[in-house]
Amino acid sequence: MLEHTKGQEQQGTDRSMSDTQAPVVELVNVSKTYGRRGGGVRAVRDVSLTVAPGEVYGFLGPNGAGKSTTIRMMLGLIAPSGGEVRLFGEDLRRNPSVLRRVGSLVDGGAFYPFLSGRRNLEVVAKTHGGDGARIDELLDQVGLAKDAKRKVKGYSTGMRQRLGVAAALLNDPDIVILDEPVNGLDVAGIQEMRALIRGLAADRGKSVFLSSHLLHEVQQVCDRVAIVSKGEVVRESGIAELLRQDAGLRVEAAPLDIAEAALAARWKVERSGDALLVDATKDEAPEVARRLIGAGANLFGLAAEQRNLEDVFLSITQPEAPDA
């Protein structure tokens, strides 16, 4: 299942928003201010993003960045102070019934504690207007078939999370919005969730909007990501593009001091053991080599640094330390 996942990831990264299909989600300058105007707190500032049909979209940001507030605005739980939330081309404020095409998991699955897992899904199905025909299938899919008759107040965090996923998929939504879906899951559960998310997009053509602080998970399952910091989207791009854009060069040269001095005049340079990490693009590699040779350093290795999403995320969301 994981191999399938990786294959789909590569395929997914090539998908672009130039698709002719209308976006499933479109946020246009969405803002949320709590409290009085003027003295209020702006939790979300002019967030704009789009999610294409069949796309797995990651929403990344540190705690307090405004991820949950944004998701709540997409689900009609919170009214935006400004901007527009469009789902399937419909303005959510004017046509809230469009939410019936959305499945969601927020707050790790909020359920009626005095009802069993199965009864909770029945409540969701009836509220939606469905017959709940898929309840047993979904309980089995999320591994809760045996505990379906137990009251939810006795469920562990992971079990609630699984039930939340079942509730999100109950009415066969066109987009599934998941807020931290792997919280509380064990390793096996995380792997199953990863496969489930990719399967939703790859096999069933669903869109998935995924908020997570587990960057590794996002990197593995998402086609595109938006990185939010302090309520603003600071980067939105395909995963591959993002990693490529932000990859630096790893330089192995000697003497290291001479090499560092030669490159630091042009790029940001960091030492990494016996090598240098240069904040340059792959296209700039020849110039890096020329500078090193020109400065009299011996060049032993020059390669594009393979950064992961975590490095990119931290470089974007964490302020740089002031120069000494």
Add this chain to the structure above:
Amino acid sequence: MLDALAAERLKLTRHKATWFLVWLYPILFLIAFAISVAVGLAHSGDPSKPVTAAAWIEQTALIWKLPDQSIGRILIAAYVAVVFAGEYGWNTWKLVIPHRSRTTLVAAKLAMIFLLLFAALALTALISLVFTWLEGAVRGRAIPDGVTATALLHAHGREALAGLAPFLFTLGSISLAAVLTRSMVAALVIGVVIAIAEKLFVQLGPFLAPYAPGIVWTLYHGLPGYHLVNLASWITDGVAHKAPFPDGRIVALGWTTSLAVSAAWIVALTAGTFAAFRRQDIN
């Protein structure tokens, strides 16, 4: 809407507090009448006073007076508080809001509260009817002349109608309090204060009039307390409820005025619940 009602019924019938606050009435009446019948059996040889048909019928319809009593209002307030504020406490609004319009969700709650409580009171009235007959039988009393199905239906319908306005007022005010405070305890406290203060004001208002005659007179006419009592008086007795003030004036309004004022309060409070919930952020 029927689906939303079914979902609401599923929740309300499976929660201990909401189950108890509905079926409390038939259970209590059943116990009380069972004791009464047992006492009747123990003293079956004693002569018992004959009762009139009106008194017999009135005894069977006592339960319908509950929504107009302070204790009844408090019990109904507790139920409404749990049903509405419970969703905030359990954090479950976010589970259901994406699936239905907020208007439908509130309407389903109001309708299901009304239906379940009406069913419980109707069942209690039926228990009263059966046990009043049974109690009379064990005490050697026959059903008085004049007790007919038509007379029973008429009396029960009249008492149920008299209790409707206070019930709807409690429903509207406590649902709004629950939505605004998002707390079961706060909504219940508000319910207790309203139930007691309103009754007290109807009784004590005239005695307060010498201290602030204009304000008391205006409040007496504007607040729902007098109008709810007056409407019930018109329905059950066919006359206005008279409230004499120390300065010689008497408040005794027509039923249409009290109906209009009561309806205005009920509509405003219920509309307030819908409006407040529609605009509310669910964090």
